[in-house]
Amino acid sequence: MLKLSPNDAKAPPPQKPGNVVQTWSSSSGGNFTVEVTDDGKWMSMLGYAMTTNMVKIRMQARVPIGEGPAREEMRKNRALLAVAAAVAGVRAETEDKE
Numbered sequence: 001m002l003k004l005s006p007n008d009a010k011a012p013p014p015q016k017p018g019n020v021v022q023t024w025s026s027s028s029g030g031n032f033t034v035e036v037t038d039d040g041k042w043m044s045m046l047g048y049a050m051t052t053n054m055v056k057i058r059m060q061a062r063v064p065i066g067e068g069p070a071r072e073e074m075r076k077n078r079a080l081l082a083v084a085a086a087v088a089g090v091r092a093e094t095e096d097k098e
Contacts, residue, residue: 001052003027004079015044024079026050032059034078041065045082059086 004024011023011033018038025031032047044062051057063085 002049002057002083003052004049004083006079007031020078022078024049024082028052028054030056032082034082036065036078043078043081043085045086049083049086057083057086059083061085061090063090 004026007023007025008021009023010031011021014021014035016038020036020038021033022035023031023033026049029050030048032045032049035044036042041064042062043065045059047059049057049059059082063081065081
């Protein structure tokens with residue numbers, strides 16, 4: 001199981017003005033930062049989370065969020081999107097693919 005808590009007091013400044021940055025901590029150890037671009041098209045994550053049975057989930061990626069109604073739901077639940085992407089094995093993107 002993975003228990004996450006927001007820890008925005010330790011959030012770093014955004015890479016670009018207008019981006020939204022959140023920091024999350026896992027009760028079993030680890031923390032990660034999620035940053036969504038101001039246009040809502042990309043999300044970056046960096047750090048790790050630890051499950052209650054001590055499995056380390058590495059999080060280092062930049063993923064496109066996409067279009068449509070699901071996009072808004074993903075933007076609301078940034079930590080869930082980050083965990084899902086990390087568990088699925090998504091790794092770093094280096095630039096926008098537009």
